[in-house]
Amino acid sequence: MGTGKKEASRRSREGKQKDGNIKVKGENFYRSAKKVKQLNMYKEGKAQRDSEGNITKAASYQSRDIPTAVIEPNRRWFQNSRVISQESLTAFRSAMAEQAKDPNRFLLKSAKLPMSLIRDETSTTKQKPVLADSFADVFGDKATRKRVTMKDFSTLDDLADTARLSMRSFNDRRSALVQNGLLSAAAAASEGVESAIVDKALEELDYVPPEVGHEEADASSGSRMEPIFSKGQSRRIWNELYRTIDSSDVIIHVLDARDPIGTTCRTIQDYIKNDAPHVSISR
Structure with missing residues (x-):
């Protein structure tokens, strides 16, 4: 006589102790397990209340229960997070100096390396006003902050020499632009001041550039510049x-x-x- 084909016989034969016919709560002929899980997902966004309006089950991620937050006692909380020894830093600096001399080696992804520890900061020539002037010179009855500070020259003769040098350098740059075709002679003559004033100032300075007085000969030099x-x-x-x-x-x-x-x-x-x-x- 054969074994009865029943669910209990199948579980014992296959060695299964749990119930094999487990259904999701709410699953029936009209709703599948997938549909029930989807509806339960929609209901999770709202809290469940009783007839008096009291919350019996909080919504997801909205529980009012305050958990007991305890920080793990560890010595690492009181230590430096990212440190490097002086020996390692010296070895890294020497290795970077050797690789920098080789033109066939390139450093990729330098952002992941502590380049700021070995890179020397460039000294700025601009001096801070707090360091340049004292407190008494900026604030108080003897404040001279709004006055012009002439540190490059002390007398009017030094000021005149500085003006002559700046005028000569300006004319040198203008002459170079005219020769290279980047500036027309007409534009150079009308750049800031009149040509007569420029000639008079240059005569007083005993310096005459080759372009001054020959604007008509170099009038065609402006056509060399591309319109782009x-x-x-x-x-x-x-x-x-x-x-x-x-x-x-x-x-x-x-x-x-x-x-x-x-x-x-x-x-x-x-x-x-x-x-x-x-x-x-x-x-």
Whole structure:
């Protein structure tokens, strides 16, 4: 006579002790277990109340029971979180100095390294006003803060010499712009002051640049400048170049084999050296 095909016989035969026919509360012929779980999820957002309005079961994540918060007693709470020994810092500084000399090695992801511990801060030439002036010179009856402080010169002769030097440097720069075709002679003559005033001042200074008095001969030099530079294109190109430099780890500077003058961009090199030390440039 065979074994009866019953649920209890199947559980004992398969070695199962728990009830195999477990249903979710609310599951019936009309609602499946998945539908009941979905409806229970909607009901979890509200608190359950009795007939008097008292909360019998709080909503999810809204329990009013204050848990007992105890901080684990550990000595690490009273120690430094991130420390480095002087020996390790010295070894890291020497390793970085050796790698910096090798042009074929580049440092990637420098943000994860303690670069601020080994990088010397650049000394600023601008002096703070608090350190430059004393308290008595800034506040009080003897305050001289609103007065002009002439530290570069003490007499009127020194002031005149400084004015002569600045005038000569200005004319040198203007002459260089006119020679390179970046500034027309007419614009140079009308830049800030009249040409007659400039000539008179230069005669008093015993210095006459070659362009002064020859504006008509160099009037055609303004046509050398491309019109694209007067439309704001140059500034956008430089901004895109700076974005490329900031987002790059290695920049390859391609030079002419003959190495003519002007192929090396000193502006980019200075920018990388001062403002983007994480970028390595190879030529």
